[in-house]
Amino acid sequence: xxxxxxxxxxxxxxxxxxxxxxxxxxxxxxxxxxxxxxxxxxxxxxxxxxxxxxxxxxxxxxxxxxxxxxxxxxxxxxxxxxxxxxxxxxxxxxxxxxxxxxxxxxxxxxxxxxxxxxxxxxxxxxxxxxxxxxxxxxxxxxxxxxxxxxxxxxxxxxxxxxxxxxxxxxxxxxxxxxxxxxxxxxxxxxxxxxxxxxxxxxxxxxxxxxxxxxxxxxxxxxxxxxxxxxxxxxxxxxxxxxxxxxxxxxxx
Amino acid sequence: xxxxxxxxxxxxxxxxxxxxxxxxxxxxxxxxxxxxxxxxxxxxxxxxxxxxxxxxxxxxxxxxxxxxxxxxxxxxxxxxxxxxxxxxxxxxxxxxxxxxxxxxxxxxxxxxxxxxxxxxxxxxxxxxxxxxxxxxxxxxxxxxxxxxxxxxxxxxxxxxxxxxxxxxxxxxxxxxxxxxxxxxxxxxxxxxxxxxxxxxxxxxxxxxxxxxxxxxxxxxxxxxxxxxxxxxxxxxxxxxxxxx
Ligand SMILES: Nc1ncnc2c1ncn2[C@@H]1O[C@H](COP(=O)(O)OP(=O)(O)O)[C@@H](O)[C@H]1O
Ligand SMILES: [Mg+2]
Numbered sequence: 001x002x003x004x005x006x007x008x009x010x011x012x013x014x015x016x017x018x019x020x021x022x023x024x025x026x027x028x029x030x031x032x033x034x035x036x037x038x039x040x041x042x043x044x045x046x047x048x049x050x051x052x053x054x055x056x057x058x059x060x061x062x063x064x065x066x067x068x069x070x071x072x073x074x075x076x077x078x079x080x081x082x083x084x085x086x087x088x089x090x091x092x093x094x095x096x097x098x099x100x101x102x103x104x105x106x107x108x109x110x111x112x113x114x115x116x117x118x119x120x121x122x123x124x125x126x127x128x129x130x131x132x133x134x135x136x137x138x139x140x141x142x143x144x145x146x147x148x149x150x151x152x153x154x155x156x157x158x159x160x161x162x163x164x165x166x167x168x169x170x171x172x173x174x175x176x177x178x179x180x181x182x183x184x185x186x187x188x189x190x191x192x193x194x195x196x197x198x199x200x201x202x203x204x205x206x207x208x209x210x211x212x213x214x215x216x217x218x219x220x221x222x223x224x225x226x227x228x229x230x231x232x233x234x235x236x237x238x239x240x241x242x243x244x245x246x247x248x249x250x251x252x
Numbered sequence: 253x254x255x256x257x258x259x260x261x262x263x264x265x266x267x268x269x270x271x272x273x274x275x276x277x278x279x280x281x282x283x284x285x286x287x288x289x290x291x292x293x294x295x296x297x298x299x300x301x302x303x304x305x306x307x308x309x310x311x312x313x314x315x316x317x318x319x320x321x322x323x324x325x326x327x328x329x330x331x332x333x334x335x336x337x338x339x340x341x342x343x344x345x346x347x348x349x350x351x352x353x354x355x356x357x358x359x360x361x362x363x364x365x366x367x368x369x370x371x372x373x374x375x376x377x378x379x380x381x382x383x384x385x386x387x388x389x390x391x392x393x394x395x396x397x398x399x400x401x402x403x404x405x406x407x408x409x410x411x412x413x414x415x416x417x418x419x420x421x422x423x424x425x426x427x428x429x430x431x432x433x434x435x436x437x438x439x440x441x442x443x444x445x446x447x448x449x450x451x452x453x454x455x456x457x458x459x460x461x462x463x464x465x466x467x468x469x470x471x472x473x474x475x476x477x478x479x480x481x482x483x484x485x486x487x488x489x490x491x492x493x494x495x496x
Contacts, residue, residue, distance in 0.1 A: 065397050081399075090394040092490045094412040102410065104398050135491040227422070 016041040016064075016157050016189050019075040022213075023059055023068070033059050035213025041157070043079065044187040048194060050241060055210050057193040061161050064191070079156025079189060081106055083149075086153065087162045089142035091134040097145055098130045104149035108242035122147040123182060140171040142179065150183055164199065176203060180225060197209040197241050201234055202227050209244045217244045273466065277459035286458040286466070299467065300401060301443040304363065305436070306429050308370020315426060317373035317378055318418070325384030325414070326406070327419075338377060346370050347435050354439060364436035371432040375424035383417025384410055419483050426475040 017038040024032040033056040041047050051057045061078045062068045063076065065084045070076045083104065098112060101117035102110070109116065124144040134142060140142055143163055160179070164172045180203060183190055194200055200207045201221065209217035219237060227234060259279050265271040266278030273281065289295035320338060323330035350367065357363040387410050395409045437446020445464050452460035 067393055067397065082397075084394075084397045086390075086394065090390055091410065092391060092412070094415070095408070096489075103395075107399060133489045135489060151399075154488075205398070 014043045014079040014156060014189075015191060016045045016079060016191075017075065017077040021063065021074040021076065022062070022071060023056070025062065029152040032213050035065075037210075037214055038244035039208075039215060041189045042244060043156075043189055045130070045191070046183055046190045046203060048192045048200035049210055050197060050200050050206045050207060050243060050245060053195065056162055056213060057195075057210055060210070061159050061191070061193055064083050064157070065159055080158045081153045082159065083153045083155035084159045084161065085143070085150045085163045087165050089134070089139075089146040091137075091145055091149075091178055093134050096131050096133060096135070097126065098109045100134065100145055101149045101152055104152045106153060110121070114178070116152055117148070120152040121145070123151065123185075124148045124178060140167055140175065142147045143167065143175065145183065147179070151186060156187065156189045158183075160190065160194065162193055165194070167197075172199075177226070178201065197238050197245070198229060200241070201237050202229060205222075207237070207241060209241060211244070259418045263483060269302050273458060275455055275458065277457075277462055281444050281459045282462045282466070285457075286463045289448075289460070289463060295463070295467075298443055298445050301447075302437065302445045302473075305444065306368060307366060309365045309432065310363070310425065310429050313369035313372030313429075314376050314422070316369070317376035317421075317425070320373075321377045321380035321384065321462070324377075325381045326410075335381070338374075342374050342378070346374070350435065350439065352495045357408040363439065364433070364441070367436045368429050368432040373427040376418065377427060379417045379421025379424070381413060383414030383421075385461040386417065387413035416487055419486065422482075423476065425481060427472070431476070432471050434468065462475040477483055 016039070017198060018037065021039075022032050023034040024030045039060075039062065045250060048058055049060070059068070063070060064078065065082060067086050069170065089098075089204050092103070095103070098117040098121060102113040104120075105113055105116060112120070118127070118130060121130060124147055126141060126144055126148065129141065129145075134145070137145065143166075146163070176199065179192075191236050192200070192203060203225075204221060207217075207219045207221060208215045212252045217240075219240065221237060223233060262271070262276075263279050266276075266281070271278070275283070277285070286295070314354065320334050324338070325469040344369070349370065350363070353363040353366055357366055368437075391413065392405055395405050400408060402439070433444075434446060437444045439446040439451070442474050445467055449461050449464040452464070
């Protein structure tokens with residue numbers, strides 16, 4: 001940890017900055033999951049990361065979240081604090097909803113914890129469930145609590161690891177709108193990991209494709225939000241991404 | 253047959269002389285004897301002595317058991333040092349240690365309390381250890397992402413997560429505590445419910461023996477009720493409680 005302290009400062013202008021990140025599991029000659037990966041995310045930028053299952057998306061996110069050590073020769077400099085929402089809500093079942101959210105507060109802000117948790121929960125539309133136990137929440141509600149817990153940190157970098165994957169289609173669409181709304185209001189640099197191409201095209205400023213341990217495609221998308229999914233440009237972008245992911249929609 | 257019918261039949265058999273008081277006293281006689289012992293202050297005294305032994309033994313046993321479980325549960329080194337010996341000792345029926353305890357501690361209060369302590373340490377150890385190790389690792393990771401240090405993880409994630417198991421252990425420990433008490437009080441006691449029963453045996457007083465047995469049963473029920481109340485209050489977040 002100490003050895004990497006000099007890498008811990010945010011990149012220039014608060015940019016999230018990843019250079020030469022290599023990660024392999026097992027023997028030293030095993031094919032790396034992440035292979036000298038480079039990645040930049042501008043302040044306030046919404047980036048979506050697409051990749052086939054097993055391509056290393058979660059591995060990258062875990063390193064950014066500080067759960068896995070940064071290799072010696074890599075550079076990882078992130079705007080702090082970092083907040084994460086995982087695929088499962090991972091709420092502590094023995095804490096009421098608002099206390100789960102308060103857990104997200106940085107140490108120095110725990111004084112007015114209740115008020116700040118309440119405010120965050122109001123933003124995700126859960127003011128009426130402050131004192132509920134997590135076991136009584138629906139899947140969508142639990143995921144909104146997890147979002148509130150991430151937002152209450154006022155993160156410089158928000159990491160989302162397939163947070164909508166376990167939700168039904170209707171709830172997922174509502175969550176898309178909610179996340180865009182929250183992002184527009186708080187403007188954290190956001191990295192959304194997903195395997196849903198439509199989701200990536202609908203939400204992000206920039207869509208990346210991870211394959212072979214590197215970013216192999218980087219498509220900007222400056223269409224105005226909210227984005228209609230039935231336009232020609234939406235379809236064109238979706239096709240390019242699917243193509244790069246090895247999925248051919250238009251059979252010959 | 254309902255229990256009430258059984259008691260009535262029992263009373264009838266005693267009244268008609270089919271059941272000798274030397275075999276089993278009548279329910280009415282047991283009630284009267286119980287009342288007499290209560291009024292004379294004899295019963296409360298013996299009860300207090302027995303409760304004192306259980307309380308002292310439990311305090312020691314639960315502290316030691318929980319302490320060892322924390323050491324073994326929270327560090328690999330602790331597990332290596334603590335868990336293997338405890339698992340080995342566990343296979344020994346601890347009541348078989350009574351003769352050794354008498355040699356070591358004499359025949360006073362010490363061996364009785366020690367037996368209760370030994371018996372109660374195992375269930376709390378085993379369940380708390382399993383509870384700590386069973387905490388969802390992803391919850392601990394989440395805690396780390398949100399900046400919890402070791403102490404914070406212990407307080408917010410590990411200990412609350414292990415609590416349901418710990419309470420199961422507590423319930424078992426309480427059960428074992430009464431069992432150990434019964435055995436311990438067979439050994440040269442001069443007070444306590446066990447003494448009351450032993451003394452009554454020498455005088456063929458089945459009514460007094462029955463009063464003692466009923467008391468043991470009531471105390472066991474009470475202990476179980478106490479754990480149940482604890483569970484309702486401490487585990488209110490569990491889906492089973494939430495939905496009911
Ligand atoms: N702790 C680990 N030990 C061994 N292999 C792992 C570990 N974590 C991930 N992997 C492997 O790394 C690859 C990438 O995994 P992951 O990052 O979870 O993919 P994704 O999130 O893109 O589906 C997979 O082949 C997976 O089996
Ligand atoms: Mg993944």
